[in-house]
Amino acid sequence: MKNKxxxxxxxxxxxxxxxxxxxxxxxxxxxxxxxxxxxxLEKGGADLIELGVPFSxxxxxxxxxxxxxxxxxxxxxxxxxxxxxxxxxxxxxxxPIVLLVYYNLIYQYGPERFLAEAAEAGVNGxxxxxxxxxxxxxxxxxxxxxxxxxxxxVAPTSSPQRIQxxxxxxxGFIYLVSVRGVTGERPALPPGLxxxxxxxxxxTGRPVAVGFGISQPAQARQISSFADGVIVGSAxxxxxxxxACNSPVVAGEEGGAFLRGFxxxxx
Amino acid sequence: xxxxxxxxxxxxxxxxxxPETLMRALDELEExxxxxxxxxxxxxxxxxxxxxxxxxxxxxxxxxRLSEELGVELYLKREDLNHTGAHKINNTLGQILLARRMGKxxxxxxxxxxxxxxxxxxxxxxFGMECVVYMGEEDIRRQALNVFRxxxxxxxxxxxxxxxxxxxxxTNEAIRDWVTxxxxxxxxxxxxxxxxxxxxxxxxFQSVIGQETRKQILETAGRLPDRIYxxxxxxxxxxxxxxxxxxxxxxxxxxxxAGGEGLAAGRHSASLSAGRPGILHGALSYLLMDEExxxxxxxxxxxxxxYPGVGPEHAFLKDSGRVRYETVTDTEALDALVLLSRKEGIxxxxxxxxxxxCVLREAAGLPEKSxxxxxxxxxxxxxxxxxAAETGVEL
Numbered sequence: 128m129k130n131k132x133x134x135x136x137x138x139x140x141x142x143x144x145x146x147x148x149x150x151x152x153x154x155x156x157x158x159x160x161x162x163x164x165x166x167x168l169e170k171g172g173a174d175l176i177e178l179g180v181p182f183s184x185x186x187x188x189x190x191x192x193x194x195x196x197x198x199x200x201x202x203x204x205x206x207x208x209x210x211x212x213x214x215x216x217x218x219x220x221x222x223p224i225v226l227l228v229y230y231n232l233i234y235q236y237g238p239e240r241f242l243a244e245a246a247e248a249g250v251n252g253x254x255x256x257x258x259x260x261x262x263x264x265x266x267x268x269x270x271x272x273x274x275x276x277x278x279x280x281v282a283p284t285s286s287p288q289r290i291q292x293x294x295x296x297x298x299g300f301i302y303l304v305s306v307r308g309v310t311g312e313r314p315a316l317p318p319g320l321x322x323x324x325x326x327x328x329x330x331t332g333r334p335v336a337v338g339f340g341i342s343q344p345a346q347a348r349q350i351s352s353f354a355d356g357v358i359v360g361s362a363x364x365x366x367x368x369x370x371a372c373n374s375p376v377v378a379g380e381e382g383g384a385f386l387r388g389f390x391x392x393x394x
Numbered sequence: 395x396x397x398x399x400x401x402x403x404x405x406x407x408x409x410x411x412x413p414e415t416l417m418r419a420l421d422e423l424e425e426x427x428x429x430x431x432x433x434x435x436x437x438x439x440x441x442x443x444x445x446x447x448x449x450x451x452x453x454x455x456x457x458x459r460l461s462e463e464l465g466v467e468l469y470l471k472r473e474d475l476n477h478t479g480a481h482k483i484n485n486t487l488g489q490i491l492l493a494r495r496m497g498k499x500x501x502x503x504x505x506x507x508x509x510x511x512x513x514x515x516x517x518x519x520x521f522g523m524e525c526v527v528y529m530g531e532e533d534i535r536r537q538a539l540n541v542f543r544x545x546x547x548x549x550x551x552x553x554x555x556x557x558x559x560x561x562x563x564x565t566n567e568a569i570r571d572w573v574t575x576x577x578x579x580x581x582x583x584x585x586x587x588x589x590x591x592x593x594x595x596x597x598x599f600q601s602v603i604g605q606e607t608r609k610q611i612l613e614t615a616g617r618l619p620d621r622i623y624x625x626x627x628x629x630x631x632x633x634x635x636x637x638x639x640x641x642x643x644x645x646x647x648x649x650x651x652a653g654g655e656g657l658a659a660g661r662h663s664a665s666l667s668a669g670r671p672g673i674l675h676g677a678l679s680y681l682l683m684d685e686e687x688x689x690x691x692x693x694x695x696x697x698x699x700x701y702p703g704v705g706p707e708h709a710f711l712k713d714s715g716r717v718r719y720e721t722v723t724d725t726e727a728l729d730a731l732v733l734l735s736r737k738e739g740i741x742x743x744x745x746x747x748x749x750x751x752c753v754l755r756e757a758a759g760l761p762e763k764s765x766x767x768x769x770x771x772x773x774x775x776x777x778x779x780x781x782a783a784e785t786g787v788e789l
Contacts, residue, residue: 183557183688184674186566187413187573193556206686230411231673235687257411257673282415284576289417307415308574 131223131251132276132299135175136334136355145393146174146300146356147347148336149363149386150227152192153178153209154199156372162216163375164367164382169220171383172390176222177254177358180206182229187256189311191361195368206232210248217249225252225278225299230262242269252276252299260292267296278302278336281327283317294331300356301335303327311361313340321353328354344392351393359389402590404710410589412569412676419576424591426496431598436495440488444602447520448476448483452603454610454767459737464757466764467615471607471635473771474742480772481603481631482513486582488599490517493580500524500579504568506533506561506627507697507745508540509772510584515549525549528567530560533697540776558691561701565675585628586705589676593705600634607767608638615765621646624769625748626719627663627699629708631771640716649708650752652694653721661693665704666712666719679706695724695780696744698772726751728784731774743772744780 139146149168153161161178168176181196181204188196217224226245233241233255245253252275255263260279270277276299281290284307293301303324306317320337328335336356341347347357366385370378402408410420430436444450452475457468473481493501501518503525505511511527518525527544531553534541544551557563565588572581586593586600611619622639624632626649639645654662662668665680672681674689682690682702694700711717722730727744730751735741742750749768760766774781782789 184562184566186569186675189570190556197557200688229673231681231683231687231689234673234678235683235685256413257676259410259412259414259417261417262409262411280414282413282417284415284418286418289414293414304413304415307576309570 130274130276130298132175132225132278135223136300139174140334140355145351145354146336147172147386147390147393148175148177148356148358149173150177150179150358150360151367152195152199152364153180154202154204155181155195155364156198157202158209158212160371160375160378162212162219164371164379166219167379167383168386169222171386173386174222175225176220177225177227180209180226180228180232182232185229187309189309189361191365192310195364206236210244213250214248223251224249225254225276226250227254227256230255230258238266239269242266242273242275246273246275250275252278254278254280254302256280260289260296263296270298280304283307283323287330290327290330294333297331297333301327301331301333302358303335303337303354305337305339305341308339310339312342316346316349324354344388347389348392348394357389357393359386404707405713407671407677407679407706407709408590408593409678410676411673411678412589413573415573415576420589420591422496423492426492427591427595430492430495436491440491443487444484448487450476450602451606452476454607454614456614457738460734463737464754465762466757466760466766468753469611469619469765469767470740471603471767471769473603473631473769474740474746474773478509478513478516479775480509480513480743481600481634482510482584483516484602484634485584485596485599485630486510486513486517488595489582490521490523493523493582494521496580498578498580500526500575501582502526502528502568502571502579503582503584504528504561504564505584506564506700507776508533508537508544509698509776511549511551512540512543512547514582515544515547518549519547526571527551528554528564528571530554530558530564532559533561533564536697536780537776562674562689569675585630586633586707587628587675587677587703593677593707596630597633597637597707600630601637603631603634603769604636604638607635611765611767617765618642618645619765619767621648621764622767622769623648623650623749623753625650625699625745625771626666626704626708627652627701627745628703629705631769633705633707635769636717647717648752649717649719650748651719651721652696652699652748653723654693654695656723657721662721663692663694663699663701664721665702666708667721671709674703677706679709680704680712695727695784696748696777698743698745699748720752722748722751726755728781730754731781740770741774742770743774744777746771
């Protein structure tokens with residue numbers, strides 16, 4: 128079963144574009160705000176949305192996303208409730224939604240059940256930051272069965288062999304972690320990123336989206352010249368946090384405008 | 395027993411649930427360790443430092459008055475007599491030698507009570523290496539003396555303000571530092587937790603406790619013990635003393651978790667007794683979490699046991715029934731600390747007092763002259779402020 132994420136990347140490639148992928152934290156500061164903001168992201172030029180699922184111990188994340196998760200959990204975020212609300216409101220956006228979930232939450236849900244219910248709610252793909260290929264084999268069949276794309280991560284420290292193993296499990300896109308480190312804004316792209324992305328594309332034959340540290344339209348422009356997608360996380364989460372509490376609509380408008388800046392800069 | 399059925403697994407527990415960025419470093423560490431553990435020069439060097447620097451072997455002491463009072467033969471493995479005051483140095487010496495072999499100049503570590511942080515800062519100072527210790531803000535407040543010791547030893551102590559501001563958050567932060575600086579930094583983990591190969595190599599470095607105990611008890615008592623008790627937080631002192639006896643079916647092994655204010659009250663750190671399997675800090679093991687898998691805050695009077703997870707090998711030993719896990723409350727541990735101080739002139743760490751408290755509870759039901767070993771994993775100096783406060787004294 129072909130999944131929506133792969134189809135989406137195929138379409139963008141055919142028209143010679145680069146995917147813009149904003150990340151926001153589900154339930155930050157509450158679910159109503161999240162679903163108010165989502166349509167503005169699509170209007171701002173997003174091709175795909177990455178929604179973070181709050182976890183108490185997000186060890187791949189820097190302070191901005193850690194705090195977003197804490198805010199959501201403090202307001203009583205529940206994964207089961209979130210999936211139910213997503214199912215009802217999935218129609219608010221037409222582009223694919225990919226969840227970023229730490230593995231314990233999937234493990235506790237039961238991988239088979241989680242994949243079935245997530246797919247039912249309209250989730251099109253998964254990114255699991257603490258699940259290397261060695262531990263990910265069990266998800267392949269249930270993901271395939273439910274048409275949910277697995278998007279494995281590749282890092283600057285990954286050997287060619289590991290990159291190929293990640294590719295074999297990937298049915299959506301490869302999430303290329305641009306730097307050694309955690310999520311968060313960085314002033315410049317690391318040297319050697321174009322070569323790294325080129326190598327990963329060649330080794331995998333999969334679409335490659337670059338994430339971690341991208342906060343400025345100029346960086347997105349650079350990336351769009353050598354990769355298939357650009358992921359913007361912490362910078363957007365920070366932007367939204369200023370108004371999401373009092374006025375989700377204003378936060379959404381600002382977030383949309385912020386994305387528009389990236390969209391226009393990109394090839 | 396084939397504990398390592400699949401690489402890095404103890405039964406179904408363990409594994410490597412970490413960001414991809416760290417996988418190469420874990421592979422390198424495993425490779426270095428596997429070659430070091432067969433390298434006579436490495437083993438000789440480790441043995442040298444354990445002897446002349448840490449002060450090993452530690453004595454196995456027959457508790458005279460307590461043995462009489464309890465009607466059993468009670469022996470105490472005196473890990474409290476190690477340099478820095480706890481078993482932690484067995485592991486930090488081993489790992490810092492690995493770090494040197496790997497050419498790493500910078501050490502990062504997490505600490506709860508500060509014992510592992512002090513042991514790491516100590517060995518880093520001895521080898522002239524840069525040392526950064528992550529410690530939860532809440533623990534920094536509770537363990538001011540150890541913070542001062544680490545700084546005196548030249549380490550940088552970085553306060554962690556995320557999450558519950560205790561050991562689990564310090565561990566997250568140490569791992570984040572490692573992800574960021576993985577090329578030149580060695581992550582020196584303090585217990586038998588974390589991704590493979592850490593639980594294996596920390597166990598091996600701590601097994602010196604059990605190897606010595608075995609030799610010493612055979613020399614003094616002429617036979618293997620009937621029971622061995624050790625406290626379990628992450629579980630390194632317990633694995634260290636249990637491991638060389640796991641094949642000896644006649645030796646009953648008892649791990650004692652922190653029951654805090656009692657399991658029913660919900661404020662405790664008893665992951666094996668009250669938790670269920672899940673993934674934290676790179677491994678699958680028993681955890682304290684809510685129904686969806688969010689990690690829960692924990693409580694224990696002893697900061698060293700105040701952790702929501704436990705080493706994956708303990709999870710395996712629990713399920714297989716080879717080790718029995720019990721819990722002891724804050725009050726029972728405190729009473730045991732006072733008793734050992736009064737009866738034997740030994741002030742144990744609050745952590746180790748948990749192991750003794752379990753013996754006190756069970757001794758009456760044991761055959762006379764039962765041979766019991768308790769691992770006194772550390773000394774109590776660091777806990778004096780806590781103990782004083784509990785008894786209404788302000789220091």
